[in-house]
Amino acid sequence: MTKLVSIFSLCSLILLMGVGCTEVQSVIEEVGAGAQNVYEHFGEGYSSDEGSPEEVTELTRFDGAHVQGNGFSLQVPENWLVDASSFTDRSSTGARLHGWISNGVSNDAYTDPDIITITIKDVEKEGRTQNEIVSEFGWDESDIDARVQFMQEYAYEKYWITAADVSVKNGAIEINGAVVPRSEMRCEKTCYLEGSAVTTVLYAIEGDELVYLVSVATGTNEQTDVFLAQAEEVIKTFVISE
Numbered sequence: 580m581t582k583l584v585s586i587f588s589l590c591s592l593i594l595l596m597g598v599g600c601t602e603v604q605s606v607i608e609e610v611g612a613g614a615q616n617v618y619e620h621f622g623e624g625y626s627s628d629e630g631s632p633e634e635v636t637e638l639t640r641f642d643g644a645h646v647q648g649n650g651f652s653l654q655v656p657e658n659w660l661v662d663a664s665s666f667t668d669r670s671s672t673g674a675r676l677h678g679w680i681s682n683g684v685s686n687d688a689y690t691d692p693d694i695i696t697i698t699i700k701d702v703e704k705e706g707r708t709q710n711e712i713v714s715e716f717g718w719d720e721s722d723i724d725a726r727v728q729f730m731q732e733y734a735y736e737k738y739w740i741t742a743a744d745v746s747v748k749n750g751a752i753e754i755n756g757a758v759v760p761r762s763e764m765r766c767e768k769t770c771y772l773e774g775s776a777v778t779t780v781l782y783a784i785e786g787d788e789l790v791y792l793v794s795v796a797t798g799t800n801e802q803t804d805v806f807l808a809q810a811e812e813v814i815k816t817f818v819i820s821e
Contacts, residue, residue: 637649637663637664637677637678638661638662638663638677638678638680638699639661639663640655640661643657644656644657646661646680648677648678648699649677650701650786650789650791650819650820651699651791651817651818651819651820652817652818652820653813653814653816653817653818654813654816655680655813656682656813658682659680659681659682659683659813660680660681660682660683660684661678661679661680662678662679662680662681663677663678664676664677664678664679669703672702672715672716673702673703673705674700674701674702674716674792675700675701675702676698676699676700677699677700677701678698678699679696679697679698679699680696680697680699680813681694681695681696681697682694682695682806682809691798692775692797692798692800692802693798693802694797694798695795695796695797695806695809695810696795696796696797697793697794697795697810697813697814698793698794698795698796699791699792699793700791700792700793700794701786701789701790701791701792702716702789702790702792703788703789704788704789704790709760709783709785709790710760712783712790712792713760713762713781713783716762716781716783716792717749717760717762717781717783718747718749718762718763718764718781719747719749720747722747722764723742723745723746723747724742726740726745726764726766726770727740727741727742727744727745727770730769730770730771733772734769734772740766740768740769740770744766744767744768744770745764745765745766745767745770746764746765746767747762747763747764747765748762748763748765749761749762749763752782752811752815754782754784754814754815754817755817755818757784757785759782759783759784759785760782760783761780761781761782762780762781762783763778763779763780763781764778764779765778765799765803766778766799767799775798775799776798776799776800777796777797777798777799778796778797778798778799778803778807779794779795779796780794780795780807780810780811781793781794782794782795782814784817784819786819791817791819793814793817795807795810795811795814797810
């Protein structure tokens with residue numbers, strides 16, 4: 580939570596801003612809660628315009644395992660960490676960040692292979708269906724080519740990857756009787772400018788006016804599926820209270 584990204588990482592994010600805010604969002608999500616300072620200074624094109632701020636969103640732990648957010652709650656293992664975002668504006672993608680939940684403190688500024696990070700956001704529907712929002716924020720086969728092309732253009736040679744090193748899988752799980760889309764991108768090699776190989780899973784939980792985007796990031800290794808299963812058990816406790 581207290582790790583700071585390197586000067587090179589910040590420069591990389593500035594470079595990415597010329598490519599598009601989606602790339603910036605992807606890098607930030609993969610480095611997880613340890614880069615909260617990047618969210619606050621560079622994060623996804625957050626507006627600095629003055630005006631009436633939105634209601635402050637803050638994750639709060641009650642009774643050990645119970646975590647309450649703005650419009651939702653979930654059950655989190657008592658030894659896991661809860662880190663609320665202090666930023667209240669929506670990003671250029673329309674997402675509002677609530678905060679992070681993780682199973683420990685990262686020993687790496689980018690991706691610690693032993694750490695699970697759950698990021699909670701929401702996005703306003705604005706006439707879009709749940710599946711349309713999943714298509715916008717999740718992944719499909721076209722994202723494999725885009726990721727490989729990006730790395731081949733911007734990364735050092737030692738991070739060279741091909742389409743065989745990236746896979747995408749889409750499906751659904753049930754949460755409190757509702758079908759929740761699940762979108763996964765798994766990188767067998769480093770497919771972002773910083774850090775190690777990462778697997779990311781996005782769950783889109785539908786409310787009346789909002790869709791909650793709950794994502795999991797962890798290292799790609801022999802523990803990946805175990806960690807993803809642990810995170811999914813937490814996400815299955817997600818209850819919308821709006």
